[in-house]
Amino acid sequence: MPEPLNAGGQTPPIEPPTGCTSTLIWRLARRLYADHQPGPDGWCLNCRPAILYPCVARQLADFGLATAMGHTAAAPHLANKGHHW
Known part of the structure; x- marks a missing residue:
């Protein structure tokens, strides 16, 4: 499973950062990120009760944010490790 982009308590800014x-x-990815957050019970708040977090939409959001910053990898979960906004 991909790691969330929440690095060090930071969330990706709404406006695209420098670079x-x-x-x-x-x-688009930032909107998906905002819409698909984990609930206290481990379910995606937008997809509940069907999908555990991280749902496919959140995984795509993580991949999209990393791609928009120019990071490429063979798999989405590799693109965002250690990324800081």
């Missing part, structure tokens, strides 16, 4: 290579991908 972002695709503002459109950033804005």
Whole structure:
């Protein structure tokens, strides 16, 4: 499973940061990130009660944020490890 992009208590900023290579991908992925958060019971708040967190949409959001910053990897879960905003 991919690791959440929440690095050190920080969340990705709403506006694309400096160095972002695709503002459109950033804005779409950031919206998915905001919409698919974990609930206290371990379920995605937007997908409940069907999907445990991280749901597919949150995994795509993590991958999209990393891609918008120019990070590439063979698998989405490799693209965001250790990324700080």
